[in-house]
Amino acid sequence: MSLGPDAVNALLWLLHQAQQTGWQWLDAWGLTQPLHGQPGWPFAHRLAAEYLLNEPGQSRRLVLALAALLLLSLLGALAWRWRRARGWLAGVALALLALTPWPEWRLLVRPTVPTAFHQSPNGFRASSIVQGQRTYLAHCQRCHGADGRGEGPDAPGLAMWPPTLNGSLLWKRLDGELFWRIRHGLQDRHGQSTMPGSRLSDQQIWDLLDFVRAQAAGQSLRQTGGWMHPVPVPDASISCHQGSRQLSSLRGQRLRLVLTGGQGPVATEDPRLFSVAVGQDAADLDCQADNEELTQALAILLGVPPQELPGHQLIADKFGWLRVRGQPGAAQWSEDDLVCRTPGMPNPGNPAQAQASPADGLDAIIRRIDSEPVRPQRGGFPH
Numbered sequence: 001m002s003l004g005p006d007a008v009n010a011l012l013w014l015l016h017q018a019q020q021t022g023w024q025w026l027d028a029w030g031l032t033q034p035l036h037g038q039p040g041w042p043f044a045h046r047l048a049a050e051y052l053l054n055e056p057g058q059s060r061r062l063v064l065a066l067a068a069l070l071l072l073s074l075l076g077a078l079a080w081r082w083r084r085a086r087g088w089l090a091g092v093a094l095a096l097l098a099l100t101p102w103p104e105w106r107l108l109v110r111p112t113v114p115t116a117f118h119q120s121p122n123g124f125r126a127s128s129i130v131q132g133q134r135t136y137l138a139h140c141q142r143c144h145g146a147d148g149r150g151e152g153p154d155a156p157g158l159a160m161w162p163p164t165l166n167g168s169l170l171w172k173r174l175d176g177e178l179f180w181r182i183r184h185g186l187q188d189r190h191g192q193s194t195m196p197g198s199r200l201s202d203q204q205i206w207d208l209l210d211f212v213r214a215q216a217a218g219q220s221l222r223q224t225g226g227w228m229h230p231v232p233v234p235d236a237s238i239s240c241h242q243g244s245r246q247l248s249s250l251r252g253q254r255l256r257l258v259l260t261g262g263q264g265p266v267a268t269e270d271p272r273l274f275s276v277a278v279g280q281d282a283a284d285l286d287c288q289a290d291n292e293e294l295t296q297a298l299a300i301l302l303g304v305p306p307q308e309l310p311g312h313q314l315i316a317d318k319f320g321w322l323r324v325r326g327q328p329g330a331a332q333w334s335e336d337d338l339v340c341r342t343p344g345m346p347n348p349g350n351p352a353q354a355q356a357s358p359a360d361g362l363d364a365i366i367r368r369i370d371s372e373p374v375r376p377q378r379g380g381f382p383h
């Protein structure tokens, strides 16, 4: 028997909290070194959350082991207070030690870097994605390729072929781990450099990370028709009837971004969604974003050249995750437009529910994004 996905997620959340709290205490006692503007991680290892995620059997062993350790300390306390029972308490402790299915401790941790838990100061802004793209084209493209697949012009001459940045690699690592590797480079087991370090500023590297994640999302949408990992709405300023505001301030509502300038019927307001027109053409929606950076960032996220953007629509859930893509020319919404789904949820949705929804299909989609929230992860930890 192993733990179900919800139990594993709860365990990882608890471990993550324990790890973070321990680290904050060390920081409060002055036992961490500040570097790159944030307190560093003082250990060479961290909990291997992604291993536990993939091995629910080991998660179960870990839970049993933690329970056994708790019991052992209880037995220790009893033995200290209750001298005469020491003999049989020791017997119970030995039996517990022998019978507990201990996990493989060495697999529960993995090597990491001093910036492991550094947080990006960016908050995934459209401007940082666009800035990151410039840095990428100047410094990374020659090896990793214009589309991030690792087929840049210099790649064939390298000792090791660069990995594709569009697979699951980026999500297996913590942001701070990628930051460190891009800054300091990578070596193989013999200490030979495989990727050179860079002299980029901290800000340039955080921008690069926003860009490579956005590019990976766009490439995955192109190739598989879906986003494997949840993508947030890139933040930018927009103008609304009440004045200018940030897209991120609309969190808590279902947000629709309508790329203007396309052929076909003009999008109108919809009471189920908060609608923002993106592009130069005026549209009679709740807000408008005539913001070149937002347009470019959305082109990267959708994996299309900017001239193909008009007519696209995107819908984000109340937590700010992009979930639905409407393609130009499509007259109706269908559940195939749900490009970011909860793993394991079937598509198309329950036919009985689909039948009950009105003709435009949007009700069924809204029901699904409300009832099937997505859980982003970094390095196996809940993000």
Ligand code: HEC
Pocket: 136, 139, 140, 141, 142, 143, 144, 154, 158, 160, 161, 162, 163, 165, 169, 173, 177, 178, 181, 182, 186, 187, 188, 194, 195, 196, 198, 208, 212
């Ligand atoms: C000289 C070629 C070259 C350049 C330039 C280069 N890379 Fe790499 N990159 C590689 C190779 C080769 C690897 C695989 C190294 C390994 O696994 O030991 C790699 C690995 C990576 C990884 C995966 C790291 C991991 O945790 O496994 C990321 C992310 C990455 N590169 C991003 C970048 C970014 C961003 C830039 C631009 C600042 C860049 N690279 C510049 C060759 C290069």
